[in-house]
Amino acid sequence: MTRDAHLNELGEFLKARRAELSPRTVGLPDSGGPRRVAGLRREEVAQLASISTDYYTRLEQGRIQASAPVLGTLARVLHLDDDQRDYLFGLAGKSPGRSRQRTRQKVQPQLQRLLDDLNATPAIVMGRRMDVLAWNSLAAALVTDFGRIPEKQRNYVRIIFTDPAMRALYADWETVARTSVAQLRMEAAKYPDDPRLTALVGELSVQDPHFRQWWAAHHVAMLRVGTKVLHHPVAGDLTLDWDTLTASTDPDQQLVVWTAEVGTPSHDGLRILASWAADHPEAASEPAR
Template identity: 40%
Template sequence: MMAREQEEQRLQELGDFLRTRRNRIAPEDVGLPRGSRRRAPGLRRAEVAQLSGVSVDWYTWLEQGRPISVSTQVLESLVQALHLNADERAHLFFLAHQQSPPARSLEPETVSPALQLFLDHQGLSPAFVTGRRWDVVAWNEAARVVFGDYEQMTAHERNVVWRMFTSPMYRQFLVDWEGHARRLLAQFRATCGRYPGDPWLTGLIHDLMSASPEFRAWWPDHEVLSASEGHKTFNHPQVGYLVFELVTFQVFDAPDLTMTAYISLDEADTPAKISRLRSSRSSVSSGF
């Protein structure tokens, strides 16, 4: 009985949400005439149905909270018709499908000013943010002096997976490169499962199969792994060994973004070495 009540509440919430979004849009906002006989604010159900490419009866049932199936394509049509922002789109998908919406692959991935400020305040701990395709999209100064100047890197070099498997210098930089690479590949495989058919990811996998014998040998194993934590040791070409504790987490209001922070440990005098690198603002080669 409890499950049935929860389902009815979810459908009612979905209908109420659609109605409130419909009521806030003026007809002229979507290129429709207002007319002299319109009494209620916002769009009529028939107008939303027309804009979404569905029947009036079907949309009416949806607003009434009836248990009807809703495809991703129709939900995206409603997003456009009702001018929903990213938060509203996510809410709609949770109410209708009880899961997050698929990523909009053409949208650029950026971090908020607050998140960039958080990165910058990590001080001597290198930290960066990666997107759903494992491209580094933001970083702090400690990450720049430890991992390389992201500003000078090509799009491929900013991709964490590509760099792991194709950079000769990165193999020397990482203590236990194979262990790092295998774990990263398993995490990457798990990510690909969230975005099946993504043409960019498909292209990256194809390029990696050609460029890296290890990737080509390990990819068919289908190993998967969630985000990892623990000790990480690097052998930096300028200051020698650096030791960190790794933590990763999703950004709450942008779940396709992942923040990775390497917390500087006292081992190998790591904080002092990073401080020296930051003070000199060493320009590390983009090939590193």
């Protein structure tokens, strides 16, 4: 898309957003009479943004480029959400210049329903900074009882480095741990100002020299697919493939599943573990919903 096309799209975007608002929504008096345009008038947006009507008109017509402060003011005036604000700044070729105020993540209902239906497949949902948002009983039986971990500490990387049982569970713990650090690096690139991620990195850097060394190496990796070998106290040795499914409703949430080829000892081991988990529900407490 050319610069002129970006400016035209920016103007159309602003026009569409002001058409969705009413004077009452933004605190302006409404006479109650008929209005010639849907939503706010250009002069009303200009007034709220403390800019001239002529300047705003030219902005909507794609004739001028707005500064970052003006874009920030317009985003506030037009009640844009985070995604709309980022899109507005992207069209203008500007950086939003602030970190998002992110609310506490909750598992998407579609992913929760899918988790509930996966009776023979261990699965978890990971969110930002690789926090564990939800899991099924078989994942708890396979990895750890996530429900016994305080919510603020329920982070996959943190569990790998702070739970001694993980070093016995994963046959190649070092590779698993290194990969998790590289994946966390990708999260840090997406959210460099996330205070919880910064605190997590600081905590693990102090507690574990391996984490400190691998974090300093700046290796990166995406959470996609792989194979893990586990020494499980109930199911025995398992070679499991893991894969991820990204939620279309929230790209920061990914469903991670572990599977084994049918007919293999690992597949049989998962079935044994599922039977054991059904007989020992206390070993896999459910998350609060």
